[in-house]
Structures are given as structure tokens and as C-alpha cells.
């Protein structure tokens with residue numbers, strides 16, 4: 600694996616400048632949405648030690664041991680076209696993956712659309728949700744869960760989940776990880792907002808093993824098989840099937 604240091608290790612200036620920390624809430628994404636509707640500034644971060652109803656995609660849940668991990672959401676108010684908004688989950692995944700590789704030396708990889716894995720096990724998941732006011736999308740909430748110091752997982756998750764502790768053999772300071780991650784995310788966000796969508800896609804592709812691989816993609820009840828050929832400008836997955844190249848906009852991917 601090639602390690603790249605492409606961003607100076609600057610602390611974030613906007614992301615996390617305002618932080619709302621909770622002991623226990625339902626979901627940091629839900630609280631961040633409410634705060635966004637009340638006018639919270641871009642970069643506001645909502646953290647929780649424990650979520651009663653941590654959300655995954657498609658009605659799934661995120662399970663995280665209290666006080667051990669990072670579960671947080673960031674409020675963004677992007678000036679981006681609708682198409683480019685689709686790159687935000689990939690941007691967040693890239694930030695998580697690059698931070699884990701470059702600052703913690705663990706061989707993490709991004710899996711389309713929103714997972715960060717070590718080997719076949721998931722260390723982080725991302726849930727991006729738009730906040731609508733009238734017909735307009737007024738904010739985007741990017742929620743990130745990272746398994747940091749959790750040493751074991753409940754039955755059913757155990758064979759599919761890992762943590763920074765399990766991969767590196769020691770505990771880590773969660774605040775430092777959050778600061779490093781927010782710094783990298785903010786730098787990538789500035790690149791995206793100033794016309795650098797291609798750079799975001801290239802950076803994501805550099806930390807993802809799926810391009811060129813044969814994949815099976817479940818999109819609702821539809822199953823597609825093909826070879827991953829790249830990422831579309833809106834963050835969709837370009838899949839070459841026997842019928843030609845198609846863009847998958849949501850779904851779950853497994854390597855064939």
C-alpha cells in the first residue's frame with residue numbers, strides 16, 4: 600500500500616469550531632438536522648457518547664459501545680450543484696480512510712458507497728442526509744461512526760466489524776482522531792467547493808480496491824453483476840455489465 604501525504608496536518612478552522620456534545624441522544628444525525636433547521640452554522644459538529652437509535656442506511660442501525668468510539672455528525676451548507684452533493688459521502692469516506700492510513704498506519708479501504716473496511720471488516724460507516732426547507736435543500740448532515748476503542752462486538756456483528764484498537768493493538772485518543780479527521784475533511788471540502796470534484800473522485804479511488812474488480816450490486820430487489828469501472832460525477836458507481844455501462848446510485852456491493 601502506498602501512503603500519501605497530500606494535505607498538511609492543519610487543524611480544522613470551521614469544522615468543529617462549534618461542537619455540541621451529548622452523553623446520550625437518539626442519533627447525532629437527527630439532532631444535527633434539528634440544529635440545522637434552527638440555523639446552526641456550517642461546520643457545527645454534534646457528538647454523542649451513546650446513541651439510543653444510531654442510524655445506518657435504508658432503515659438499518661448503527662451499534663456502538665458507549666464511550667468507546669466516535670459517533671458524530673457535521674452540518675454542511677454546501678454551494679454545490681445537486682450532482683456534486685452526491686460526492687459528499689465519498690469525500691467523508693476518503694477523509695476517514697486517509698486519516699486511518701496516514702496517521703494510524705492501518706490499511707483501511709473505502710468500499711462504495713459509504714463503508715470503510717479493514718480487510719473484510721467494517722471500521723466506519725457514513726450516513727449523509729439532506730435537510731429540506733420548502734423545496735430547497737438547506738443543509739447536508741454527514742454522520743460518521745468509527746469504531747475506535749471497542750474491543751469486542753455483539754454476536755452477529757463480530758465477524759463483520761473491527762476497530763482501530765483491534766487493528767493497531769492499542770487504545771487511541773478519540774478527540775485527537777476527531778480533530779485530525781475534521782482537518783482532513785475540511786481540506787477536502789474546500790477542494791470540492793472550489794471545483795475539484797475530479798480530485799475527490801481520484802482520492803477516493805486511490806483508497807478503494809473495487810475499481811476493475813468483478814462485483815455483485817444489490818440495488819433494492821435488483822441484483823446487478825459486472826465490473827466496477829469508476830465513479831460517476833455524481834458519486835454513482837459505474838458498473839460494466841453484459842448490457843453496457845450503467846450507473847448505480849444506491850445499493851450494497853460485494854466482491855464476486
Ligand code: BT5
Pocket residue numbers: 625626627628629650652653654655656657659660661662663669670671672713714721722723724725726742743744745746756759760761
Ligand atoms: C452505515 O449504514 O454504515 C452508516 C452508519 C452511520 C453511523 C453514524 S454514527 C453517527 C451518525 N448518527 C447516526 O444516527 N448515524 C451516523 P449501512 O451501510 O446501512 O450499514 C449498517 C450496517 O452496518 C448494519 O446493518 C450492521 O450490519 C453494520 N453495523 C452496525 N453497527 C456497526 C459497527 N459499529 N461497526 C461495523 N458495522 C456495523
